[in-house]
Amino acid sequence: MLATEPELSIRLFSHIDFTHGAVAAVSGGSDSTALLLLLKHYLDQTSPSAKLLAVTVDHGLRQASASEAQAVAKLCAERGIAHRIMVWTGGKPSTGLPAAARVARYRLLAEAARAEGIGLILTGHTSDDQAETVLMRSARNEGRESAEMAGRGLAGMAQATLHDWSEWIVRPLLGTRRSALRDFLRDQHVGWADDPTNIDEAFERPRVRAALDGEGAEHMQDVLRLAGQAAVERRELGAAAADLVRRFARQPATGLMRLDPALLTAHDDRAAIYALRILLATAGGVAFLPDQARSEALFDRLRAGFLCATLSRTVVDFRRAGIFLRREARGLPPAAAAVDHMVWDGRRRITLRDRSDALLIAPLGAAAVKRLAIDDGQTPASLMRAALAGEPTSRQAFENTGLPPREPGPPPFAVRPVVSPFSRFLPSFDLAPARAVAELIGASPLPASPFSGHSAG
Numbered sequence: 001m002l003a004t005e006p007e008l009s010i011r012l013f014s015h016i017d018f019t020h021g022a023v024a025a026v027s028g029g030s031d032s033t034a035l036l037l038l039l040k041h042y043l044d045q046t047s048p049s050a051k052l053l054a055v056t057v058d059h060g061l062r063q064a065s066a067s068e069a070q071a072v073a074k075l076c077a078e079r080g081i082a083h084r085i086m087v088w089t090g091g092k093p094s095t096g097l098p099a100a101a102r103v104a105r106y107r108l109l110a111e112a113a114r115a116e117g118i119g120l121i122l123t124g125h126t127s128d129d130q131a132e133t134v135l136m137r138s139a140r141n142e143g144r145e146s147a148e149m150a151g152r153g154l155a156g157m158a159q160a161t162l163h164d165w166s167e168w169i170v171r172p173l174l175g176t177r178r179s180a181l182r183d184f185l186r187d188q189h190v191g192w193a194d195d196p197t198n199i200d201e202a203f204e205r206p207r208v209r210a211a212l213d214g215e216g217a218e219h220m221q222d223v224l225r226l227a228g229q230a231a232v233e234r235r236e237l238g239a240a241a242a243d244l245v246r247r248f249a250r251q252p253a254t255g256l257m258r259l260d261p262a263l264l265t266a267h268d269d270r271a272a273i274y275a276l277r278i279l280l281a282t283a284g285g286v287a288f289l290p291d292q293a294r295s296e297a298l299f300d301r302l303r304a305g306f307l308c309a310t311l312s313r314t315v316v317d318f319r320r321a322g323i324f325l326r327r328e329a330r331g332l333p334p335a336a337a338a339v340d341h342m343v344w345d346g347r348r349r350i351t352l353r354d355r356s357d358a359l360l361i362a363p364l365g366a367a368a369v370k371r372l373a374i375d376d377g378q379t380p381a382s383l384m385r386a387a388l389a390g391e392p393t394s395r396q397a398f399e400n401t402g403l404p405p406r407e408p409g410p411p412p413f414a415v416r417p418v419v420s421p422f423s424r425f426l427p428s429f430d431l432a433p434a435r436a437v438a439e440l441i442g443a444s445p446l447p448a449s450p451f452s453g454h455s456a457g
């Protein structure tokens with residue numbers, strides 16, 4: 001190990017809780033290979049009984065991918081590290097391949113972690129990756145509203161991101177330069193694979209990487225400093241939005257949110273609009289927050305008085321009794337076979353209780369709720385019914401087939417709301433609003449922070 005290595009690995013890993021082990025995501029590139037060796041050294045020194053599993057995803061997209069995965073397997077065997085190769089099988093999309101590969105990669109990493117009872121995945125993203133990400137996002141955002149940009153996109157990658165509301169992805173090398181990791185590997189006489197797409201300037205990231213290299217270290221420091229400021233702003237905005245959600249939002253009935261009109265004059269318009277965007281995406285089951293400009297326009301119209309409008313698949317109904325949000329009736333999923341752990345309509349996690357049944361999941365529908373006697377004395381019953389009509393219910397796939405109907409008993413599945421904009425990836429910047437909305441709608445609580453004695457922010 002390098003002379004400076006003990007201090008380095010303590011600096012990199014001592015704030016992370018390894019009680020339940022870790023998966024190291026190792027592509028075989030320099031950064032993740034260095035991550036693996038540094039982590040192994042750290043765990044050997046501090047917690048030798050902690051479980052460590054290296055996982056390589058073979059996307060099957062390049063000729064060399066299988067042999068690169070084998071090279072990682074060999075290194076792991078030499079170092080006494082458990083290793084698993086996960087192969088991305090099945091159809092690959094013809095457009096949006098990098099994004100699909102990324103989603104598949106995290107799904108497979110999570111699957112490998114879960115199989116070992118591990119809830120922590122470490123990746124080798126470096127400060128170079130961070131600067132590239134921030135520059136790519138800022139190029140994409142050029143000309144868009146600046147406060148939004150400074151508040152969110154420019155924050156770059158978070159130190160930790162919760163995947164599927166379940167596993168933490170932690171990036172311990174975000175503050176470390178790629179060149180330092182390569183120096184470390186050279187010193188150790190350990191080689192790595194160079195992915196040819198990393199230098200293929202037909203792609204955006206390699207172009208940005210080449211441009212950054214040309215600008216020198218100072219420019220990179222400036223970019224990282226801006227990202228750090230944006231991350232602080234994003235966390236502050238999220239904390240303020242969370243506070244507003246707790247003060248002004250309620251859930252009077254399943255699928256129906258009520259906002260106190262006092263939210264419109266809460267003296268923090270930025271946070272109120274941010275809270276509104278998160279709630280709209282959640283009510284509508286949409287993974288992305290609605291557009292900033294359209295959300296601001298809606299906020300202004302709400303200030304002007306009563307209205308009924310739709311944004312982000314959500315009906316916003318402002319009447320005397322308050323501002324109500326619910327999933328619009330249009331575009332609800334048609335009846336389809338239930339799959340355990342599926343997220344239905346982007347809003348509801350379905351857990352099957354009885355897997356032997358062939359179940360169909362479908363919206364309850366307006367007819368089924370028509371005669372329901374629901375009244376809380378405050379909320380208009382018509383709104384409660386409209387919201388309930390968009391909730392999932394089950395039918396047996398063999399209904400009308402002459403087979404005996406299911407025995408009466410508990411429902412064959414459990415339904416749990418999810419915080420749609422954060423249910424796939426929750427960056428640690430957004431933990432406060434995610435937690436507040438989870439409490440509001442009755443989503444599962446967040447798992448414990450991956451950082452020992454620190455907040456995950």
Ligand SMILES: Nc1ncnc2c1ncn2[C@@H]1O[C@H](COP(=O)(O)OP(=O)(O)OP(=O)(O)O)[C@@H](O)[C@H]1O
Pocket residue numbers: 024025026027028029030031032033055056057058059105122123124125129195198
């Ligand atoms: N095929 C893969 N298998 C396992 N982990 C991967 C794979 N591809 C990427 N990762 C993880 O994601 C991180 C960032 O990915 P990215 O595509 O930026 O890196 P890379 O150039 O493929 O590899 P490296 O960062 O190791 O040089 C990697 O450091 C690694 O932890």
